[in-house]
Amino acid sequence: MPDEEVLEEGVLNPAKPEIQDPLLKSILAENGGLLAQAPVEQEQPAPLPDPVDEVDCVVIGTGAGGAPLLARLAMAGLKVVALEAGPRRDPTRDYATDEKAQHFLFWNDERLSAGQNPVAFGNNNSGTGVGGSTLHYTAYTPRAHRDDLRLFTDFGKGVDWPFGVEELEPYYEELEHFLGVSGPTPYPWDPPRRTGYPLAPLPLNGAALLMQKACAGLGIQTSPAANAALSARYYQEGVGWREACTNRGFCQAGCNRGAKASMDVTFLPLAEAHGAEIRADAFVTEIERDAKGRVTAVVYTQYGEQKRQRCRHLFLCAGAVETPRLLLLNELALTSGQVGKNFMAHPGMQVWGTFEEDIRPYKGIPGGLISEDTHRPTDADFVGGYLLQSIGVMPVTFASQMARKRKLWGQPLRDYMRSYNHTAGINILGDCLPHENNFLELADEKDVRGLPKPRVHFTAQENEQRMNAHAEKLMRQIWEAAGARDIWAYERYAHTIGTARMGLSGDDAVVNPEGRAFDVPNLYICDNSVFPSALSVNPALTIMALSLRTADKFLAAQQRLDR
């Protein structure tokens, strides 16, 4: 019933509490009107505050790294401003269910991809806008395993994190409950957890069910995945009611229901409710310092105008390509020589097959089923491990990947695409070791702003190649067991990781275990770039956990200073 849907759409928008339903109103009354403080979506840029004003903290970037700490700092009463290069949009109004129309969600400034396995950016990797890449992530939220953080200890390769996973566990719990993660309880692979997922798993779609059955036959354990999309309506503290996922399958190009826990419907409204200011369309180009090397201000361009914002502390959360780019452009935090180094990307090999069944890969949450039996395979000839996920796909993305890999053209191309509704995929996400040949540098070529473009070198090394080979064999086995024909594999690398790593010493790391740059006392980095190793799981939940941890460590340090 379309009319009901229109009504419901109003409920989706946590920024418009006044049009929500009676049940909500009564709950609101009980909760002391928490929701009423939620900010109204900004249509027009707010009038700019006096640029000479100094704020406590500037946060650059509002993705998985920037948003949680922005909320945390604002809730502690600090005066905080976030500068976000991308636009602010209203999902219920502006998000078409169309891949091309959603182009604005991607970081479309050209990056140069070098090496033997050049990494695709844009829709493969990088989002922009108020919410960052979480606007188009698939919201898979597995936790890192204990041993993910100590590859060196266990294998003598890669590097250990400067702390154990127990430092992240309380934040994982907090995040799962705040975001409303849907998932299996108990979780089959990790050691037992203190708390389960707050919501039941999302329903399994065609690809997930086919994979589930085939894996059962092969003795591979599977489970519905943990996903930060709501399997039921969920009341989120400080934000309000969010609607359940409608299995629209379109997470990668933006959820128009607010069911997916992207930052724009979770931490950012919470931050704004506590006084944080978010400036959209604000592209930071310069970071200014005083004679002692402390950051004093940032310069950014907004609507064609250059502006300056002074700050006592800077949190750089621009993602693992733009963060090192800004550091290199500004010759900042470079003493370790590690900025731009240790670039990693998850092996994200996909295997597709054609089935007799009518599958309709556009329906259901794209990644419904998971297996972590491959976390430390007994027959592995590589370091680390990977996870398996079933995948759905939208037609344009599928056609594009298929064209790149299979190079079909003419009638065979159109014929193959006619079986789109009969295709299902599985993919992996696996560890990647840092390597000296994989790095980011500034190119001579300039972008539209006159700034050097980043050039990212990536070559899958022996470990990644072995992992891919292991995974491809296994995924092909699964799809064969499921009755697929015309099986093909697409080797791909996703997620940008590393480039400003965290460690115990400024000799080989850019930031300390609290996220602070070793050589700039009031600069913090918090995003994918500080990961010392890639982890064998999708990164977003861990980025958010680090973000909250960095904020808490910062706040604790501030208190110590105040005393």
Added chain:
Amino acid sequence: MASPHYPDGTVRALLQTDLVTEATRAALLPRLDTSEYTPQFFDEATYELLRAVAARIYPQPERPEPIELAPVVDKRLAQGDSDGWRYDAMPPDREAYRLGLGGINQAAQVLFQRPFGHLSEPQQDQVVAAVANGTAPGENWQHLPIDRFFEELLAELAEAYYSHPLAQEEIGYVGMADVPGWHRIEPNQLEAREPEEVKP
């Protein structure tokens, strides 16, 4: 199993219903517009060459008015838009298209002594096949990695073609009917608004 077919008119009909959000309809309807396009970036001859190449990569003999892909490329290049990355081994996109399309014409000249546009369809297919195999003759390929160019061309045309509502109809995609959400998501389960395939 031969490729399934889907009944004509399903997507056009869907777009008229309130099963589609306003935002989605606004994105899709303009693509059905078939009015004449004047190139803004390519000169007339190069534009026609691109059209001819696209027509071999996406032959549409069954359509009285084929889905035009060249305007999508021309508009993008005119605006200088990017998809966020480029192979470092490739020159900037405008240069790559200039060199690549020029190279296709050179290959046509070497193989058949005539420009690509003057060849028969089977001859054109031979030229495209030579580019696809990386064996096309022509001086421009000294300056442009032929395999990367072909890959980029295929990917851009694929994205343009399958963004078109009629191409989506051809493969039975109706995800644009996004208002109600989906309940019947298991294999072989269809909602009323999902067209059943016509078994060949």
